[in-house]
Amino acid sequence: MSGAAVPRIELRRITKAYPSVVANQDISLTALPGEIHAVLGENGAGKSTLMKIIYGVVKPDAGEVLWEGRPVVVHNPAHARDLGIGMVFQHFSLFETLTVVENVALGLAGNPPLAALSRRITEVSEKYGLPVDPRRLVHSLSVGERQRVEIIRCLLVNPRLLIMDEPTSVLTPQAVRKLFETLRLLAGEGCTILYISHKLDEIQALCTNATVLRSGRVTGHCDPRAETPESMARMMIGKDLPHPQHGLPTPGVARLTLAALTKKAADPFGVGLEDVHLTVHAGEIVGIAGVSGNGQQELLAAISGETLVRSKLSITLCGVAVGRMRPGRRRRLGFCFVPEERLGRGAVPRMSLADNALLTAHRRGFVKRGLVRFARVRAFAQACIDAYNVKSGGPDAEAKSLSGGNLQKFIMGREILQQPKVLVVAQPTWGVDVGAAAFIRQKIIDLRNEGAAILVVSEELDELFEISDRLAVIAKGRLSPAKPLRDTNVEEIGVWMSGMWPGAKATVDTPPGAAEVPRALQA
Amino acid sequence: MRFKLEARPEPSRRMGYLSPVLAAALTIVAGFVLFSALGRNPWQAFYTFFVYPIHDLNGVTELLLKASPLMLIGVGLACGYRANVWNIGAEGQLVLGAIFAGGVALHFQGSESALVLPAMFVAGAVGGMLWAAIPALLRTRFNTNEILVSLMLVYVANLLLSWLVHEPWRDPEGFNFPQSKQFTESALYPILLAGTRLNLGFVVALAAVALGYVFLNRSFLGFQLRVAGLAPDAARYAGFNAGRMVWLGMLVGGACAGIAGMGEVAGPIGQLLPVVSPGYGFAAIIVAFVGRLHPVGILLASLLMSLLYLGGEAAQMGLNLPSAITGLFQGMLLFFLLASDVLINYRVRVVRPAAAAPAPAATTA
Numbered sequence: 001m002s003g004a005a006v007p008r009i010e011l012r013r014i015t016k017a018y019p020s021v022v023a024n025q026d027i028s029l030t031a032l033p034g035e036i037h038a039v040l041g042e043n044g045a046g047k048s049t050l051m052k053i054i055y056g057v058v059k060p061d062a063g064e065v066l067w068e069g070r071p072v073v074v075h076n077p078a079h080a081r082d083l084g085i086g087m088v089f090q091h092f093s094l095f096e097t098l099t100v101v102e103n104v105a106l107g108l109a110g111n112p113p114l115a116a117l118s119r120r121i122t123e124v125s126e127k128y129g130l131p132v133d134p135r136r137l138v139h140s141l142s143v144g145e146r147q148r149v150e151i152i153r154c155l156l157v158n159p160r161l162l163i164m165d166e167p168t169s170v171l172t173p174q175a176v177r178k179l180f181e182t183l184r185l186l187a188g189e190g191c192t193i194l195y196i197s198h199k200l201d202e203i204q205a206l207c208t209n210a211t212v213l214r215s216g217r218v219t220g221h222c223d224p225r226a227e228t229p230e231s232m233a234r235m236m237i238g239k240d241l242p243h244p245q246h247g248l249p250t251p252g253v254a255r256l257t258l259a260a261l262t263k264k265a266a267d268p269f270g271v272g273l274e275d276v277h278l279t280v281h282a283g284e285i286v287g288i289a290g291v292s293g294n295g296q297q298e299l300l301a302a303i304s305g306e307t308l309v310r311s312k313l314s315i316t317l318c319g320v321a322v323g324r325m326r327p328g329r330r331r332r333l334g335f336c337f338v339p340e341e342r343l344g345r346g347a348v349p350r351m352s353l354a355d356n357a358l359l360t361a362h363r364r365g366f367v368k369r370g371l372v373r374f375a376r377v378r379a380f381a382q383a384c385i386d387a388y389n390v391k392s393g394g395p396d397a398e399a400k401s402l403s404g405g406n407l408q409k410f411i412m413g414r415e416i417l418q419q420p421k422v423l424v425v426a427q428p429t430w431g432v433d434v435g436a437a438a439f440i441r442q443k444i445i446d447l448r449n450e451g452a453a454i455l456v457v458s459e460e461l462d463e464l465f466e467i468s469d470r471l472a473v474i475a476k477g478r479l480s481p482a483k484p485l486r487d488t489n490v491e492e493i494g495v496w497m498s499g500m501w502p503g504a505k506a507t508v509d510t511p512p513g514a515a516e517v518p519r520a521l522q523a
Numbered sequence: 524m525r526f527k528l529e530a531r532p533e534p535s536r537r538m539g540y541l542s543p544v545l546a547a548a549l550t551i552v553a554g555f556v557l558f559s560a561l562g563r564n565p566w567q568a569f570y571t572f573f574v575y576p577i578h579d580l581n582g583v584t585e586l587l588l589k590a591s592p593l594m595l596i597g598v599g600l601a602c603g604y605r606a607n608v609w610n611i612g613a614e615g616q617l618v619l620g621a622i623f624a625g626g627v628a629l630h631f632q633g634s635e636s637a638l639v640l641p642a643m644f645v646a647g648a649v650g651g652m653l654w655a656a657i658p659a660l661l662r663t664r665f666n667t668n669e670i671l672v673s674l675m676l677v678y679v680a681n682l683l684l685s686w687l688v689h690e691p692w693r694d695p696e697g698f699n700f701p702q703s704k705q706f707t708e709s710a711l712y713p714i715l716l717a718g719t720r721l722n723l724g725f726v727v728a729l730a731a732v733a734l735g736y737v738f739l740n741r742s743f744l745g746f747q748l749r750v751a752g753l754a755p756d757a758a759r760y761a762g763f764n765a766g767r768m769v770w771l772g773m774l775v776g777g778a779c780a781g782i783a784g785m786g787e788v789a790g791p792i793g794q795l796l797p798v799v800s801p802g803y804g805f806a807a808i809i810v811a812f813v814g815r816l817h818p819v820g821i822l823l824a825s826l827l828m829s830l831l832y833l834g835g836e837a838a839q840m841g842l843n844l845p846s847a848i849t850g851l852f853q854g855m856l857l858f859f860l861l862a863s864d865v866l867i868n869y870r871v872r873v874v875r876p877a878a879a880a881p882a883p884a885a886t887t888a
Binding site (some may be wrong): 346 | 737741742756757760762763
């Protein structure tokens with residue numbers, strides 16, 4: 001790359017207003033060939049809208065887009081792909097009933113032969129360390145694996161500008177490092193990368209340039225390598241970042257016990273649970289780390305009762321054997337659960353927040369003689385909105401009208417305000433901005449200090465190290481012993497993620513996603 | 524210039540309500556075209572079809588009489604449809620209700636007891652529920668498709684009724700016609716308005732609408748049905764039993780259809796015949812959807828559908844048109860409704876040719 005290179009992409013005073021909000025106001029941004037450029041901002045800062053304008057999904061109201069020095073109007077994503085722009089979206093667009101290779105084929109022009117395409121997918125996935133079996137059906141993939149498919153889909157067409165919208169939210173640190181190697185490799189080949197994220201450490205490690213957005217406006221440009229996370233956070237949220245207050249645990253009685261929990265995989269590509277043992281006491285937070293797709297979904301569904309296990313004794317909740325109990329009866333014992341999928345599982349997208357409060361909190365006297373007491377439900381929803389600082393149109397706003405972070409705050413609030421004895425949370429802060437994430441983590445810790453037993457399953461190690469008292473690792477459906485946090489570190493947990501903890505049964509297969517772990521650790 | 528369908532950012536609430544109105548208007552417009560094509564004066568045909576049938580008290584009571592089973596079944600079906608339980612076999616459940624109620628009436632032939640009618644009511648509901656229980660059981664046990672099973676059971680029910688009136692229950696003094704004895708007074712719904720055929724069944728249907736409203740919009744069970752329909756994973760997460768929702772949706776629909784069948788034999792028909800319904804069970808599906816699965820909407824839609832039945836009869840007599848005209852109008856109404864429903868999620872945008880041109884070559888160079 002010569003220094004006088006024409007910018008790959010240049011935005012001039014882009015403005016886009018929606019009926020209720022100005023998403024982008026006078027935004028300018030320039031990225032050179034081979035540059036990894038961060039677009040930094042909280043949820044709702046306008047990052048996604050800006051990227052959609054570049055990708056032709058959204059038309060700007062004003063401003064200019066220059067592609068390799070020439071003004072262009074990007075009409076639609078197909079046009080963008082023709083220009084050489086690829087985008088990996090935060091929300092996946094995959095058909096669940098089709099296989100990986102069929103999904104990829106749908107996004108390509110013409111009618112590529114599937115066998116050849118499968119080989120290409122395997123090639124690309126090996127080259128860039130994104131292991132995925134092209135023949136698997138998408139519905140059986142975890143969120144992390146689905147994201148790999150989306151990334152591979154983009155890389156197949158050799159883009160000259162790659163837009164990554166929050167790509168690392170479900171990857172392990174090792175996998176993130178591997179992805180970064182991939183991205184640096186791409187950048188070295190001359191590809192420009194626009195990297196959208198709110199994770200400051202990642203941006204520092206990867207990007208050479210950053211544009212910071214707040215409330216739809218540019219609030220700063222910087223070289224992330226010359227900044228500290230604190231200084232970038234200040235640019236991003238306009239104030240200093242709060243840090244969760246932890247304190248020492250005071251574990252009490254065992255509230256949740258898994259004993260020899262074994263469950264066969266429900267589908268041929270799924271992961272089963274094998275001889276899982278775990279105890280969570282009152283007043284402690286136990287974290288479960290692991291690469292996505294190693295049995296987390298199955299474990300959570302078994303604990304919540306969404307799938308039943310063979311022996312009622314393998315799960316004990318507050319002293320009651322619940323393995324054969326349905327979710328409603330477990331909740332009656334004081335069990336609350338925040339699932340990974342917020343829309344469609346944790347909340348009904350087309351229902352109001354009040355109705356969504358009723359969904360799980362109905363035991364708080366919201367039903368009398370079979371009829372719903374709507375006034376009480378609304379009051380509870382309003383209390384939840386106030387206490388958790390949920391930005392919404394009030395209790396009548398539809399769940400799907402909320403941003404991911406705000407909906408997560410609402411769901412967390414709904415479950416925590418029920419004062420659970422046992423709270424299980426999956427991916428508490430996935431896709432949530434830093435401010436809200438710190439808030440949610442603090443609420444989890446507060447609940448622990450009030451004496452609840454808490455199990456957090458997360459694919460973000462930083463988060464687990466921040467809030468857990470003890471940490472276990474799940475790999476290929478097996479669970480490691482839970483180690484007190486002070487006795488372990490990121491590197492050890494990283495090794496455990498490949499299934500190699502002391503006393504683990506020797507296995508021939510490596511767990512999904514483990515292949516890159518040892519290499520990444522050497523790096 | 525061409526038209527383009529563009530996805531709305533969120534479904535239009537206004538179009539949700541306007542779509543049935545638009546569908547009704549388009550049906551009438553298409554009717555005009557149809558009548559003209561058949562060589563009838565469209566204005567006169569319109570009058571004969573839509574106005575003449577309700578120009579006097581007798582007409583209005585007939586309208587309400589025919590609307591009663593439609594709204595009753597429609598409300599019942601809406602309970603299931605809200606939970607994505609697709610009971611298409613209300614016609615069969617109606618027939619079973621008629622058979623069960625008719626069996627009670629024939630067994631107590633000649634009795635003056637005031638309990639005969641309530642017994643028929645219960646028997647009708649039980650008959651409809653039994654018929655609906657078959658697809659419910661097969662779906663919850665073996666994961667069969669309730670659409671197919673409930674639909675196929677309609678034909679079984681019709682043949683069962685046909686056999687009964689041809690063989691065991693045939694009136695021995697009926698000149699060999701395939702029909703049962705006439706029911707006695709105690710087995711008939713009381714007439715509401717002397718000189719007309721409007722009977723207590725109308726009140727029952729209105730009560731069903733009111734109960735349906737409370738059940739669907741105020742009760743916790745109705746809430747669970749809606750959740751199960753909108754987001755099955757959320758229902759499982761919250762601990763609502765999916766199998767129970769299927770049973771509930773099917774049984775409520777079956778009970779309402781069965782009661783409607785009882786109302787036909789205890790009302791305008793007064794005996795068992797080989798055919799006890801002019802397709803109310805199927806028309807009620809259209810009623811439920813035109814009424815947006817909302818009891819009040821269903822009430823209005825049932826009146827419209829009833830008018831189509833009456834108009835069809837009037838068109839046969841007054842305009843010399845074939846009886847298929849009723850089905851034709853029902854079909855058009857459903858067709859236009861489904862077409863109009865596209866506008867809930869999409870809007871029409873006019874695209875000028877210039878704006879639709881492909882990107883200039885220079886930008887891709």
